[in-house]
Amino acid sequence: MGKIVKGIMSVLFSSVSTLVIGLIYQPLLARLAGLELYGEIAALLAWYGILRTVFGLGMFDAIRKYVSDQINEDNNNILIISLFMPIIVASFFYLLMVVILNLFDFFGFINEYKNLFYILGLSLIFANMWTGVRAILYSYHKEDSVVKFDIAIKITNNILILIFVILNFNIYSLAYAFLITGLIKIIFTIVLWKKIIKVDFNFKKILNPQSLLYSKKILRFGIMSVPGILSAQILYKSDILLIDYFLGSSYTGVYKVALTLAEKLWMVPKAVQSVIFHNSSELWGQNKFKELSKIFNESLKYTNLFLILFGVGLFVLAEPFIILVFGNDYALAVSSLQILIIGTFAFGLARIFLSTYSATSWLRVSQIITIVVAIINIILNFVFIPLYGIIGAAIATSFTYFLMLVLALFYYFNNDLKFLVQYNFIKMTGLTFSFFGVHYSLNFLFGGQSLIAILIMSFAGLISFIILGYLFGLFTKQEYEFFKNLIK
Template identity: 30%
Template sequence: MSAKYHRITKQLGFSYFFMILTFLIGPFLIFLLTRTLSVKEFGIYSLLASTVAIFTVILDLGFHKYIVTKLSGLNYLKGIKHFFSLLTLELGFLVVLFVVLFLSPLYGWLLEFLKLSSYETEFQLCLTIIFLGVIFRFFVSYLKARKKIELQSFYSFFHTSFWVLILISFYLIKNQMSLLTVVSIWLVGVVITVLLLTFFSLRKEIIIFLFKIKKIDTSIMKKGLVFSLPLIPVFVASYIIEFADRYMLNSYMDAEKVGFYALSYSLVWVIISFSAVIHNVLYVHAANAWNQKKNHHTLFNAMFKYDLMFVLPAIVGLFVMREQVITLISGPNYLIGASTIGILILSPLFVSLATLFQNNLLLRSKTKTMAIIYIFGAVLNILLNMFLIPKYGIDGAAISTTISYFLMLFMSYVVSRKQILWNYGFLKIFRIIFASAFMGVIVYSINPQIYLTKIITIVVGVVVYVVLLFLFRVFSKKEYSIMNHFLPKFLKLK
């Protein structure tokens, strides 16, 4: 058991390492785009990026969840057969879909609906990114199911950040950049990532399938569809909640307002990355424990505790420094979004805790229940946006999003509350809240105004919070033991 937790800790460490690298690179992308593109062009980029995100998830038909949940702990050869059977079905679906799209009026209607007729070339490139993105999700889901979390974390980082490095290099050489350049370089980065993943990490599985297994299993396809199809409305609804406000802002107002909102939303949603890493690593182990009839409650307690431990201080820190962070990254022109951040700020907590309870539903194959929750959230979000955006603008969109996520958390909790055993002595919820609040007071009192002091204040906030966690004895003896395994002798914890 100790070796298992050491492995989980190591995987968390790798995941957070690549997440930190993403954080270091990600702000450069926002900085570069908001300072080289016009606010309208940044709004269009935001719409294109939203479209890619939405359709990449929807078009994988929910199979990535099936792969992670059902292939975890499965025999190696059976796992390969399952994977390639589902991949064959997915590729066939994508080819048919894209042929129909380009040979029918749907393509023109979609361009008109998204108000992207003036950006047709960029849109076509994004369709290719979507196709490759779906394949990429299949591949990294397989790595995750095989518990190759380190590799999965690396490729996920490479997928999101490599093209940004190319873009930065291009700008440093040319000192200019257009929206078409941004999307073209994005596509190049995705192509390189998929090729590297295929050749270096899935070559063995491809050879085994082609020369040993040699056939797909239609019964596996059927099982995958039964599990995954109810998840399609989940993903559709999820992205309606996340991105419909941008399309509706563009419809009711203009692309400039989308740009303001997109920046605020992106800054708040960085916090979700902390939670995503935790669920990314721990869920696959929880699924393995569930499939092998072992105790999975310990891992759900760990998800809950570490969600709070990482998400709460990030929420407090961004809230008290929201204006400083906006001017640090994008300049004073985007300060209109400070109030939007204040409204959205609790959404990452609602989402991370809702995901925790929904992971429990996934283990029990209650995907239809998840669909009901998400459809409710999406319908509510659209209705609220229709009333609030015309009256309150980007703040109205933020209110709609926050209310929708809170009610979805409540519904997820109600259907799962009796299925998870909580160990409150391990969770230490109030101590984490106090540590986050004290850190926030200290950061607020500093009130930095120039670039260097803003960065220093963020570092000070992190250090203060970590010290408070130890002073408040948030960690258990087992957690100290795991930490000591990775620390040099002179830093051993007692």
């Protein structure tokens, strides 16, 4: 369990750093860009996320899976393949994108953003090289070696976007920033390869029979995982894109604030999911179902506790926080954020189930659930956004997050999946509603919209959460002592 905890803590540190960076960067960008440009950037980021999924072709998960399978063997071939396969795949899709864009241009369907996608596509080729090295290091439980580089990349990218916005590059600010950070990723890739992996760049090994066999396996798994990953991206981005289509950039900018803050609650689920994937795959391959059940249930417990603490806290403090940090122009995001937070509880737990399904023998199940939910999400957004605006988008998205969890649970309880779920639903629900009641009452009586008031309410919320969690029996004595020392 030590390497799993270490991995989760490393990725969590990266996630917390990303959270802090985002809470500084996003308000600055929102204020500097203004509603219109901020909304345009949000829409372009949504398209970029979908494009990144296509260019990635599931390489990150595929490499982690097959390198993890070879973890006890000295096999340099799979490491060489793992580095170059993502580059080859991304280059293929870049050429395909160029052909498609020029065909659209020939028939008069393209606009002035064609060159923008050329730059973004090129940055994705560079990024895929970094993907290969990250996946290898994750497989060897060296997540901590990647963290500082990931943080440096995020900070650099955010600073560059802000600089280009100030210099009035408008929507191209995003493309230029991604291109420069893509070049930085190449440098980091070379550094980590030479420092940790220490395998010579032997191009001949790419074409030998064993390497070709690994290439085929990685490519097959990647292609098989794409429908699920792409559907997940569409699920995450469809509300933004459809708001931009129906309501325009200004409303997109407002909703982006709500969505950005709600996504910050994915921090722990995302960190846990990224680490338990290759660990679950490794334990499954060794038939260690008891250990698999243990890491699954601990992941489920700590993910839910985190969501209760920060989800309820943000729900109660949503209005003063948004107004203070983003400004009055984004006050309309409050209700959407609160609705999205409700759905995020279910989504965080669903990610643990689906990640475990994907890492073991039920990749197709995870994909089908995600595809079904994504389709329903698009349909609901099409109906609700014209009727209820950004509130409708939040309702549609939150509902589909709950549907994802329901489908994941339905499959578990109707099949023999060889890992045991031990989840105290009654106690977790009791803690959620009790904590909400206490925190809401304290904020109603003593809260305010100043920074000091928000900090005091946040600290009061943390103390009440720890006390209630202990009273409900959800913290062990060691965990309770940890929280006490944390406060001190």
